[in-house]
Amino acid sequence: MADAPNNKPLNNKVFPNDELMFRDELPGGAHWSLLMRRGTLLRLIDIEGGANVGMLLYNPNDYLERYNAPDTLKCQHTFKLTKGHCLYSDMGRIFCSIVEDSLRWHDTVGGNLATAALKKKYDAKSYQEAHNDWTLSGEHSFLVELAKYGLNRRDMSANLNLFSKVATDIDGKLQFVENHSPAGSVVDLRFEMDTLVLMHTCPHPMHPASQYPRKPIAYEIRKATPVAENDQCMNACSENQRGFQNNALYHLQGGYAQGGF
Amino acid sequence: MIVESTLKPKNALSREVVPAGNYWMQPVKQGQTIRILDLEGNQAADTLFYSLKDPSERYSAIDTIREQGNVYLTAGSTLMSNLCNPLLEIVADTCGRHDTLGGACAAESNTVRYALEKKCMHACRDSWMLAVAEHEEFGMSKRDITHNINFFMNVPITPEGGLTFEDGISEAGKYVELKASMDIIVLISNCPQLNNPCNAYNPTPIEVLVWEVDQ
Numbered sequence: 001m002a003d004a005p006n007n008k009p010l011n012n013k014v015f016p017n018d019e020l021m022f023r024d025e026l027p028g029g030a031h032w033s034l035l036m037r038r039g040t041l042l043r044l045i046d047i048e049g050g051a052n053v054g055m056l057l058y059n060p061n062d063y064l065e066r067y068n069a070p071d072t073l074k075c076q077h078t079f080k081l082t083k084g085h086c087l088y089s090d091m092g093r094i095f096c097s098i099v100e101d102s103l104r105w106h107d108t109v110g111g112n113l114a115t116a117a118l119k120k121k122y123d124a125k126s127y128q129e130a131h132n133d134w135t136l137s138g139e140h141s142f143l144v145e146l147a148k149y150g151l152n153r154r155d156m157s158a159n160l161n162l163f164s165k166v167a168t169d170i171d172g173k174l175q176f177v178e179n180h181s182p183a184g185s186v187v188d189l190r191f192e193m194d195t196l197v198l199m200h201t202c203p204h205p206m207h208p209a210s211q212y213p214r215k216p217i218a219y220e221i222r223k224a225t226p227v228a229e230n231d232q233c234m235n236a237c238s239e240n241q242r243g244f245q246n247n248a249l250y251h252l253q254g255g256y257a258q259g260g261f
Numbered sequence: 262m263i264v265e266s267t268l269k270p271k272n273a274l275s276r277e278v279v280p281a282g283n284y285w286m287q288p289v290k291q292g293q294t295i296r297i298l299d300l301e302g303n304q305a306a307d308t309l310f311y312s313l314k315d316p317s318e319r320y321s322a323i324d325t326i327r328e329q330g331n332v333y334l335t336a337g338s339t340l341m342s343n344l345c346n347p348l349l350e351i352v353a354d355t356c357g358r359h360d361t362l363g364g365a366c367a368a369e370s371n372t373v374r375y376a377l378e379k380k381c382m383h384a385c386r387d388s389w390m391l392a393v394a395e396h397e398e399f400g401m402s403k404r405d406i407t408h409n410i411n412f413f414m415n416v417p418i419t420p421e422g423g424l425t426f427e428d429g430i431s432e433a434g435k436y437v438e439l440k441a442s443m444d445i446i447v448l449i450s451n452c453p454q455l456n457n458p459c460n461a462y463n464p465t466p467i468e469v470l471v472w473e474v475d476q
Contacts, residue, residue, distance in 0.1 A: 064403050069322075070364020073424055075373045079362070080422030090386075092369030105422060109332065109362070111323030114345055153343065154404045158323045168418045172333040172358075174326065205327060242373045 019223040027132070028214030031141035031200035033148065034221075035060055036191040038251075041099070041224040044217055046163050049183035051215040052204040053162040054112055054138045056146075057087060057095045058196040061255065063151055065089045069108055069158040075239045079168070081106040081160065084236040086243055087189070093250055094243045095195045097233035099224075100188035103181055107161035110176070112138035113205040122212040135212045141200035149196065162187055163217075164204040176206035190224045190233070192247050193255065264336035266353035266438050268294060273470040281464030282453035284388040286396055288313050289441045292474035294352065297449065298436040299413050301465035303429030305452040306412040307365040307385040310340060310348050313444040316401050318342045322361050322408040332418060334359040334410065340439070348445055353438035356431045360414040362424065365389070366454050375456040385409075385450035392448055399446055411452075412437050414459065429459055 021040075025047070026032055036042055044053055059065035068090040076085055083101040086094040098106075115137040118124055127134045142156055163185060165177040203213045227234060227244075234244045270276065274293070279285045281304070289295050297306050312318035321343040326332050328341050336354040339347045364370075365385035372380050386406065393401040413431035418424055451467050454460065 068364070068370075068408075070362060070408055071367070071370045071373070074363045074416075074426075075370065077424045077426070078422060079418045079424050088370075088373070090367065090369065092367070092371075092373045109323055109326055111321070111327050114324075116345065152317075154317045156343070158321075158408045167420070167422065168332055169420070172331045172418065174330050174332065239373050242377055245377060246369070246372060 020220055021223060022221040023218060025216055025218045026201050027216050028201050029136045029212065031136065031145050031202070033145045033196065033198045036096070036195045036197055036221070038191055038193050039224050039226070040191055041222040042189045042191065042197065043220040043222060044162060044187050045219070046181045046183065046185040047216050047218055049181055049185070049215070050179070050213060051163045051181060051201060051217050052207070053217060054142070054200045054202060055160040055162060056142060056157060056198040057089070058149070058198070059089065060194055060196040063149060063155065065091045066155070066157050067095060067160070073108060075243065076237060079108065080165070081108055084232050086233055086240050087160070088243060092243065092246045094192045094240070094247055096189040096191045098187060099190045099233060100186060102186045103163065105165045105180070106187065107164040107166045107204070109158070110161050110164060110166045110204055110206050112142065112159050113202055114139045117205060122210070136200070136202055138200055138202040138205070141202055142198060145198040161204050166206060174206070176204065176208065178208065192244070193250065262336045263355055263357050264353045265355060266296065266436070268296070268438070268472050268476055270470060272472065272476055274473045275471045276468060278466050278468050279449065279451045280466045281451050282383050282388065283451055284392040285447070285449040285451070285469050286392045287447055289445050289447050289471060290474070291441050291443050294438055294440045294472040294476065295447060296436050296438040296470040297412050298434070298468040298470065299356070299431045300433060300468055302432040302435070303413065303460050304431070304465045304467055305414045305454070305460065306467050307450040307452050308410045308412055309389070309407065309448045311399070311401070311405065311446040311448070312342065312348070313446050316399055316405055316446060318344050318346070319405060319407065320348055320410070322410070326361055332361055334361060347442040349439040349441050351437060352440045353436070356413055356435045356437060358415060358430060359437060360411040360416040363411050363414060363416045363426070365409050365450060366452065371456065379456060382455060383453040385452050388450040388453070389448060426457070426459060
């Protein structure tokens with residue numbers, strides 16, 4: 001679906017239409033959250049290669065509306081996520097569209113690294129021992145970011161793992177694909193409604209490395225090019241056209257109505 | 262993997278036919294066995310599991326899939342909680358494969374999948390909303406309604422990462438049987454979907470049977 005060659009990092013010059021408003025970096029093994037407004041674009045860049053970004057999405061006006069993995073997959077008949085796909089909430093609306101992707105595959109089912117699993121797998125380092133080089137789990141990271149908004153473990157849904165690839169064979173056996181994301185890999189999320197983004201850069205739970213992988217990312221907030229009538233994500237399937245119609249209705253209602261049908 | 266059960270329906274502690282469009286929400290004790298029986302074939306039983314002691318511990322699709330290294334469920338599969346504890350084990354299965362990815366239908370996702378005009382048609386998530394509203398004793402809400410199992414549904418993944426909704430591989434009389442590894446709450450929506458060819462647009466009843474420990 002992507003027109004970029006597989007696994008070839010894209011130069012930022014490939015994306016001339018967006019206006020850079022903010023650029024920042026997250027070290028590996030860290031977490032952060034931010035509010036993305038409708039009409040803005042979040043560009044994530046794997047600086048060194050081998051990054052993983054665990055991500056959860058919520059409606060900031062109604063935290064009960066959240067990223068829904070099964071609806072995202074079944075509405076688009078896909079197991080992976082790449083350019084042309086939309087990320088759906090449980091309310092039939094689209095949080096964001098993947099408008100550029102140099103990787104062609106982001107993981108939807110690998111889940112999150114639990115603290116207990118981290119301790120079994122890696123030489124875990126406490127804050128006291130290692131200060132900023134402590135080994136955070138995805139579980140710890142999401143719990144902290146969720147708590148900032150009054151949310152907790154009950155609100156933690158199945159997360160995305162951007163820059164990671166988990167494939168299956170014909171019998172459904174999972175395979176974590178190593179060295180999937182080279183340095184400079186880019187994925188662009190265009191936000192179709194206001195969205196609270198929770199993210200961490202902790203290792204993918206299926207990463208086979210014996211040493212805690214610590215890979216930084218850069219993220220940029222850009223002004224998105226307005227959605228055109230021939231938009232690739234909106235027109236990728238009739239399901240996405242209807243998802244965009246649901247968003248349009250939501251914004252007609254001021255973007256605050258719950259269950260706006 | 263096809264494994265037949267040795268349990269006899271006449272020895273069951275409880276038996277209940279659940280019509281399509283209804284839910285079944287009951288505690289099941291550690292060691293008890295629950296069977297979900299597809300009475301007429303190609304029906305979907307959308308199912309969630311919770312710890313009875315603390316329902317914030319619940320079935321986790323992503324942890325179950327990752328820990329067993331496979332996206333499909335069958336006999337031998339252990340269903341894991343979000344705290345990575347075993348909730349149940351599939352001890353018998355005459356269907357052979359069950360879906361973990363497709364989730365449940367909802368009024369809102371039906372508008373996306375089928376047509377905006379389908380918005381008022383009954384859906385699994387509405388059954389779950391009613392279930393948590395009618396069972397305040399469990400202290401649950403929409404926050405607890407997550408990524409479920411679709412027993413009897415067939416959703417193969419292609420090597421290219423596509424998801425296909427194939428005709429069901431279940432038929433009348435096929436069943437899946439699970440043994441509880443802790444005290445749990447079982448929440449089943451017997452899927453009311455009228456827009457999906459998987460059930461020939463004809464949702465049908467299931468039966469839920471529970472056997473006491475050591476039957």
